[in-house]
Amino acid sequence: MNAPEFRNGGSSSRKLKLVWMQSGGCGGCTLSLLGAEGPDLITSFAAAGIEVLWHPSLSELSGRDASNLLSRLRSGQEPFDIFCLEGSVMRGPGGTGRFHLMSGSDEPVMAWIEAIARRARYVVAVGSCAAYGGITAAGDNHVEACGLAYDGKQAGGLLGGDFRSGSGLPVINIAGCPIHPAWLIEALHLIGSGRFGPSDLDEWERPLAYTTHLVHHGCSRNEFYEFKASAEKLCDRGCMMENLGCKGTQARADCNIRAWNGSGSCIEGGYPCINCTAPGFEEPGHTFTITPKISGIPIGLPTDMPKAWFVALAALSKAATPSRLRDNATAEQLKAPPSNRPKKQS
Amino acid sequence: MTRIIVGPFNRVEGDLEVKLDISGNAVRQAFVVSTLYRGFERILKGKAPADALVYAPRICGICSVSQSVAAAKALAAAGGIATPENGVLAINTIHATENIADHLTHFYLFFMPDFARAVYARDPWYETVAERFTAIKGTAAGDMLSARAQFMHIMGILAGKWPHTLSIQPGGTTRSVAPNEIARMSAILMGFRRFLERSLFGDALERVIALESRDALDAWAEERRPESSDFRLFLHVSRALELDALGRAGDRFMSYGAYARDGQHLFAPGVWHEDRVAPVNLDDVSEDSSHAWYERPGVAEHPFSGTTVADASRTDAYSWCKAPRLRGAVVEVGALARQVVAGHPLIRDLVRSGGGNVHSRVVARVLEIALVTVAMEGWVRQIIPGETFCSHGELPRSCSGAGLTEAARGSLGHWLKVSKGEIENYQIIAPTTWNFSPRDAAGNPGALEQALVGAPIRPGESEPVSVQHIVRSFDPCLVCTVH
Numbered sequence: 001m002n003a004p005e006f007r008n009g010g011s012s013s014r015k016l017k018l019v020w021m022q023s024g025g026c027g028g029c030t031l032s033l034l035g036a037e038g039p040d041l042i043t044s045f046a047a048a049g050i051e052v053l054w055h056p057s058l059s060e061l062s063g064r065d066a067s068n069l070l071s072r073l074r075s076g077q078e079p080f081d082i083f084c085l086e087g088s089v090m091r092g093p094g095g096t097g098r099f100h101l102m103s104g105s106d107e108p109v110m111a112w113i114e115a116i117a118r119r120a121r122y123v124v125a126v127g128s129c130a131a132y133g134g135i136t137a138a139g140d141n142h143v144e145a146c147g148l149a150y151d152g153k154q155a156g157g158l159l160g161g162d163f164r165s166g167s168g169l170p171v172i173n174i175a176g177c178p179i180h181p182a183w184l185i186e187a188l189h190l191i192g193s194g195r196f197g198p199s200d201l202d203e204w205e206r207p208l209a210y211t212t213h214l215v216h217h218g219c220s221r222n223e224f225y226e227f228k229a230s231a232e233k234l235c236d237r238g239c240m241m242e243n244l245g246c247k248g249t250q251a252r253a254d255c256n257i258r259a260w261n262g263s264g265s266c267i268e269g270g271y272p273c274i275n276c277t278a279p280g281f282e283e284p285g286h287t288f289t290i291t292p293k294i295s296g297i298p299i300g301l302p303t304d305m306p307k308a309w310f311v312a313l314a315a316l317s318k319a320a321t322p323s324r325l326r327d328n329a330t331a332e333q334l335k336a337p338p339s340n341r342p343k344k345q346s
Numbered sequence: 347m348t349r350i351i352v353g354p355f356n357r358v359e360g361d362l363e364v365k366l367d368i369s370g371n372a373v374r375q376a377f378v379v380s381t382l383y384r385g386f387e388r389i390l391k392g393k394a395p396a397d398a399l400v401y402a403p404r405i406c407g408i409c410s411v412s413q414s415v416a417a418a419k420a421l422a423a424a425g426g427i428a429t430p431e432n433g434v435l436a437i438n439t440i441h442a443t444e445n446i447a448d449h450l451t452h453f454y455l456f457f458m459p460d461f462a463r464a465v466y467a468r469d470p471w472y473e474t475v476a477e478r479f480t481a482i483k484g485t486a487a488g489d490m491l492s493a494r495a496q497f498m499h500i501m502g503i504l505a506g507k508w509p510h511t512l513s514i515q516p517g518g519t520t521r522s523v524a525p526n527e528i529a530r531m532s533a534i535l536m537g538f539r540r541f542l543e544r545s546l547f548g549d550a551l552e553r554v555i556a557l558e559s560r561d562a563l564d565a566w567a568e569e570r571r572p573e574s575s576d577f578r579l580f581l582h583v584s585r586a587l588e589l590d591a592l593g594r595a596g597d598r599f600m601s602y603g604a605y606a607r608d609g610q611h612l613f614a615p616g617v618w619h620e621d622r623v624a625p626v627n628l629d630d631v632s633e634d635s636s637h638a639w640y641e642r643p644g645v646a647e648h649p650f651s652g653t654t655v656a657d658a659s660r661t662d663a664y665s666w667c668k669a670p671r672l673r674g675a676v677v678e679v680g681a682l683a684r685q686v687v688a689g690h691p692l693i694r695d696l697v698r699s700g701g702g703n704v705h706s707r708v709v710a711r712v713l714e715i716a717l718v719t720v721a722m723e724g725w726v727r728q729i730i731p732g733e734t735f736c737s738h739g740e741l742p743r744s745c746s747g748a749g750l751t752e753a754a755r756g757s758l759g760h761w762l763k764v765s766k767g768e769i770e771n772y773q774i775i776a777p778t779t780w781n782f783s784p785r786d787a788a789g790n791p792g793a794l795e796q797a798l799v800g801a802p803i804r805p806g807e808s809e810p811v812s813v814q815h816i817v818r819s820f821d822p823c824l825v826c827t828v829h
Binding site for chain 1: 410500825
């Protein structure tokens with residue numbers, strides 16, 4: 001690591017100024033972020049040493065005052081530190097960017113995004129849309145949506161795959177659809193305290209803080225997985241990998257370790273993981289809730305698992321499945337709880 | 347006449363620009379511009395019908411569950427799938443959680459901070475409002491966000507997460523709950539009720555719900571000092587600024603009906619016009635693109651056969667929002683529409699005396715927080731553990747269905763056609779598509795365009811604060827609009 005700010009372990013007293021823009025997305029990452037707790041979002045920003053210069057949902061400045069501010073940021077007249085983009089970059093139609101014009105101007109938003117991003121010390125893509133294109137890039141992507149430094153799985157996007165912000169870091173991709181509030185808040189906090197460096201990112205430039213985990217880690221259906229006791233339809237209690245398209249054993253995120261909305265996760269909600277932190281998740285090539293298979297074997301195998309071993313272990317574990325798990329796996333309501341040995345009768 | 351352009355318009359969900367023609371000290375004409383196009387209706391074409399439940403909620407991060415509910419209902423209608431009682435209760439509870447959270451977000455983060463603007467610095471109530479509601483720095487945001495986050499724990503239990511759940515299915519929900527989880531939800535609702543009664547209302551929810559007239563509301567507001575609760579503070583400011591004289595549109599209100607159960611709605615559907623409620627006939631719904639950047643200009647289409655082909659080159663168009671009409675008429679949707687149609691006496695009285703305006707829209711929204719919270723307490727108690735939450739059914743290879751519901755900000759409809767097992771056509775008309783519609787083929791302006799006419803301009807104002815209040819009083823969601 002060369003830039004001194006990565007080595008600076010102590011927090012600085014200067015507040016980092018954050019600017020947030022939205023483009024081709026649903027606003028859901030901001031809405032998820034509003035659910036931050038322990039502490040609330042406003043306190044979390046303060047704790048991270050962040051001063052919100054402008055955020056479309058939070059700031060008072062509107063209209064000309066807001067566009068004047070954005071112009072000053074763009075020209076370099078007003079220095080700032082962190083640029084967050086939420087939503088895809090809209091390049092269509094035909095590369096003109098006219099599918100999203102900046103309100104109050106006739107200029108495409110993508111031009112503003114690029115100019116402001118190039119002034120920032122840190123650039124943060126908030127959500128899979130801003131990172132890779134995401135849902136807006138689904139279908140034939142006739143709107144030409146892309147991410148800040150990716151076009152799907154292809155490095156590039158709006159800023160180019162070799163883009164580095166003022167700090168020397170690439171675009172930090174807080175991928176997810178939506179983000180978990182803590183994924184972003186923790187990254188901002190580490191940036192604010194000068195503790196965030198290139199080694200904190202994975203191969204898709206997502207913070208390792210949440211992508212060292214698989215969604216499978218901490219999944220409450222793990223026992224069903226171990227014995228290949230599979231759900232056959234949505235609402236069943238069994239493992240959703242074999243039939244219902246669940247990608248939890250491949251998806252990189254800590255969703256079943258770090259609760260959503262107090263206690264939840266997709267799988268806790270009774271539906272499969274769709275791998276929303278991965279580039280290209282929006283077009284899986286199959287119905288989201290149906291597992292594609294070749295001669296009965298799921299195409300997508302657990303991460304780092306050789307196919308032969310998977311097949312062998314699956315056959316073995318299926319043969320060993322306790323009846324409790326077999327019965328519960330295809331039931332909506334618990335049929336049999338775990339039981340210890342019967343008490344001795346006196 | 348001078349033309350001013352207001353944008354970027356923040357503290358609304360999504361991207362908005364408003365063009366105003368001004369003469370003297372008032373707005374004479376307004377043009378409402380949705381500046382973003384994303385193309386969900388085209389994305390959905392050719393997909394498996396079940397995939398709509400993944401894509402549709404992602405149309406919007408603030409109305410995500412409403413989009414799920416509309417998609418699930420469209421699929422259920424297409425497949426003739428019924429929902430068991432527990433599924434109905436769970437979906438209503440999930441949907442109510444989103445709608446109430448949206449009302450809170452709107453009131454505390456989007457709407458009230460405008461009264462902390464410097465333009466009001468000399469008003470006697472300013473300091474109290476500024477301390478509580480200044481954007482980001484006010485004391486209210488932190489209070490509300492903490493209460494809202496705790497309240498959203500209901501989503502963690504019933505829906506896995508929010509936004510973008512997949513737990514809502516055509517036949518119910520994927521998540522059954524155990525008795526202890528019902529107990530947890532009841533406790534969450536009690537905590538939320540305390541926040542509402544202490545901070546928002548400064549009174550019992552039942553007393554607010556029982557207010558029956560404009561006079562009763564005024565008397566209630568006078569009972570305690572304005573700073574004793576956030577709603578009283580709003581009522582005080584609203585009276586001082588005469589917000590009831592601001593932002594009147596055509597006063598034709600529509601609701602598809604909210605929180606259905608056993609064929610009944612908690613808030614009944616209908617169209618209110620000139621003191622009369624008529625049923626909504628869905629055959630009367632059409633959308634035209636005469637002033638929107640899509641092909642086939644001027645031809646009004648029923649959503650079952652609607653098309654969405656972008657054409658950014660049209661110079662006779664000015665928005666990505668189509669113009670939906672009900673039998674050719676402009677309608678207003680939202681909490682005010684829902685409550686006037688459903689017949690809440692306070693809201694009927696407010697509409698009879700002053701129509702839809704900034705004041706009545708906000709009162710209806712805040713009242714609905716109380717109404718729906720009380721309803722939720724009942725639904726959670728009525729869930730029967732051990733009974734099913736979901737029925738399962740196959741969709742025919744070719745079928746069609748409409749899914750109608752009420753998002754926080756108004757009527758949402760999905761129209762689905764399936765052929766050979768794939769989605770052949772999918773059309774969405776969102777609440778803000780109704781409210782922020784551009785002109786139609788006959789040149790009639792949309793609801794907000796009407797509401798802005800006559801908006802007063804203070805001396806020296808380049809961007810009238812009255813316009814800010816009027817626009818935000820609709821609680822617009824542009825990301826839904828520009829699906």
